[in-house]
Amino acid sequence: MHDDTLPTALTRCFDADREELRGVALRMTGSAAEAEEVLAVVRAELGREGASAVRGWLAGRVGQACVRGLQERAGAGRAGGDMAAAGGRGGVDAVWLALLVVLESLGAEERRAYVLHDLFGLPPSETARVTGGSPVDASRLARRVRERIRGGGAARADGDPGRQRAVVERFLAAARARDARALAAVLAPDAVAYSERGPVHGAPAVAEAAASFARLADVARPALVDGSVGLVAFVAGVPVSAVAFALRHDRIVVLDITTGEDRVRALDLAFPDG
Numbered sequence: 001m002h003d004d005t006l007p008t009a010l011t012r013c014f015d016a017d018r019e020e021l022r023g024v025a026l027r028m029t030g031s032a033a034e035a036e037e038v039l040a041v042v043r044a045e046l047g048r049e050g051a052s053a054v055r056g057w058l059a060g061r062v063g064q065a066c067v068r069g070l071q072e073r074a075g076a077g078r079a080g081g082d083m084a085a086a087g088g089r090g091g092v093d094a095v096w097l098a099l100l101v102v103l104e105s106l107g108a109e110e111r112r113a114y115v116l117h118d119l120f121g122l123p124p125s126e127t128a129r130v131t132g133g134s135p136v137d138a139s140r141l142a143r144r145v146r147e148r149i150r151g152g153g154a155a156r157a158d159g160d161p162g163r164q165r166a167v168v169e170r171f172l173a174a175a176r177a178r179d180a181r182a183l184a185a186v187l188a189p190d191a192v193a194y195s196e197r198g199p200v201h202g203a204p205a206v207a208e209a210a211a212s213f214a215r216l217a218d219v220a221r222p223a224l225v226d227g228s229v230g231l232v233a234f235v236a237g238v239p240v241s242a243v244a245f246a247l248r249h250d251r252i253v254v255l256d257i258t259t260g261e262d263r264v265r266a267l268d269l270a271f272p273d274g
Contacts, residue, residue: 025038034108106145109131113142117138117139117142117194121198123195124194139194140226143244147246165272167186167229167250168231168245171183171252183210187253189203190253192206193209193210194257195258196257220232222271224268224271225256228244230243231243239261241260241264242258242269244256
């Protein structure tokens with residue numbers, strides 16, 4: 001098989017479904033001109049990034065399969081009978097409708113960043129290639145949308161700054177002790193960690209990912225990271241890693257991890273302890 005077989009096949013499929021794809025781009029960007037630009041860019045990249053394009057398609061298929069699974073589970077009557085099954089299907093549809101309403105309320109840049117970064121799980125660097133700007137900008141846009149959906153940012157979650165600080169201190173103590181079980185205890189069961197490598201889901205996996213912060217925890221300071229409670233780690237007085245938290249019921253539900261001196265310096269950092 002020739003090396004160009006996959007890109008050529010993808011390009012043919014793209015051309016065959018161009019109008020439908022144009023409709024998707026138009027709904028995402030809100031601009032016919034921008035939609036055409038997106039289509040031109042994607043078509044040009046098919047020849048260079050065929051495998052990446054297939055990965056994006058597979059991600060979409062996995063998402064669709066998840067929804068079908070939820071619908072079939074409801075249809076099987078696990079909630080109790082035909083009426084519950086119908087309600088289950090309606091619940092799934094309602095969730096998707098609510099998501100569409102939220103997406104419709106966003107600006108074009110926010111919508112692209114959130115869909116790519118949070119829903120499709122692309123790392124900030126790949127998200128930034130589509131949205132423009134830097135990976136830090138892409139993460140910030142996605143975080144802004146995430147906070148809006150949750151009804152407020154981490155800095156405002158659970159209200160009391162003292163309680164928020166206590167949660168951060170428990171996380172920091174567990175990190176300094178290299179205690180994965182203690183880290184997991186301060187995390188919500190459905191916690192998600194976002195980093196340059198993409199998202200990690202679930203408290204055990206997030207605790208393991210957060211353990212990578214532990215080697216820098218001895219020189220970490222509590223901070224406000226883009227307005228959210230968090231931590232900043234230093235090496236030789238230079239900020240090299242930052243974590244922004246979102247809290248729910250005195251547990252950490254989201255961690256936004258940024259690494260690298262330049263990326264950390266691009267964040268809006270404030271240190272309440274002076």
